[in-house]
Amino acid sequence: MMQQLIQQVVQDAPEAPLLTIREMLNRMARELCTEADAWVQRNQPVVVAANTSYPQIMASQGEPLRIISLVIDGRECVQGEGFRQLTPTEVSFDRQPSESLLYGALACRPEIGDSVPDEVLNRWGDVIADGARWRILLLPQPWRDAELASYYQQRYLAGVADARQHSRLGHARGGARVNMRRFI
Structure with a gap:
C-alpha cells in the first residue's frame, strides 16, 4: 500500500526524492492519527x-x-x-x-521512524497522500507549486475532518438519519 501512495505523490512531484516522499507520508500519517484518532x-x-x-x-x-x-x-x-x-x-x-x-x-x-499500520493506510491512504503532496509542493525546491499545494491542503483538511467525525461516531459506516417534520 505504501508503494501505491508513493506513486500517487510522484505524479505531482516527479523530481522529489523517493525517500523524501516516504518520510512525508509517514509524517502525515502520524499527524492524521494525532489530530483525528484515525x-x-x-x-x-x-x-x-x-x-x-x-x-x-x-x-x-x-x-x-x-x-x-x-x-x-x-x-x-x-x-x-x-x-x-x-x-x-x-x-x-x-x-x-x-x-x-x-x-x-x-x-x-505510529512512533517516529516506524511504518504506518496497514489498517490506517487502507482506510486513510488518500488523505495521507494529499497531506504529503501539500507539504512536498511547498518545499523550496524546483517542483514547488503553491497553488496545487493549496488544493491538496484543502483536501487533506477535509479528510482530517472526515476521520475525526468517523472516530467520534464510533468507527461506524453510514450517516445519521433524521426524520423529516410532518407538514401540517
Missing part, C-alpha cells in the same frame, strides 16, 4: 498495574495518545466516568479497580 486499537490491554498506585497506559503497537474507553469492573467507561487521563501514558482512577489489567479502546499513532 488509529484506534480495540479490545487490547490498555492499562497495566491498574490496581496499584502507579497505573500505566500502554499500546500493543505505536505510541499511545488518548483512551477512548476502558472496561472497569465489567462496565465500559469513558473519560470522566471513573478515570482521567493525565498524560499520554498516565491515568488516575476515582476508585482503584480490582483488576490489574484493563482492556478498552486506545487511540495511537
Whole structure:
C-alpha cells in the first residue's frame, strides 16, 4: 500500500526524492492519527498495574495518545466516568479497580521512524497522500507549486475532518438519519 501512495505523490512531484516522499507520508500519517484518532486499537490491554498506585497506559503497537474507553469492573467507561487521563501514558482512577489489567479502546499513532499500520493506510491512504503532496509542493525546491499545494491542503483538511467525525461516531459506516417534520 505504501508503494501505491508513493506513486500517487510522484505524479505531482516527479523530481522529489523517493525517500523524501516516504518520510512525508509517514509524517502525515502520524499527524492524521494525532489530530483525528484515525488509529484506534480495540479490545487490547490498555492499562497495566491498574490496581496499584502507579497505573500505566500502554499500546500493543505505536505510541499511545488518548483512551477512548476502558472496561472497569465489567462496565465500559469513558473519560470522566471513573478515570482521567493525565498524560499520554498516565491515568488516575476515582476508585482503584480490582483488576490489574484493563482492556478498552486506545487511540495511537505510529512512533517516529516506524511504518504506518496497514489498517490506517487502507482506510486513510488518500488523505495521507494529499497531506504529503501539500507539504512536498511547498518545499523550496524546483517542483514547488503553491497553488496545487493549496488544493491538496484543502483536501487533506477535509479528510482530517472526515476521520475525526468517523472516530467520534464510533468507527461506524453510514450517516445519521433524521426524520423529516410532518407538514401540517
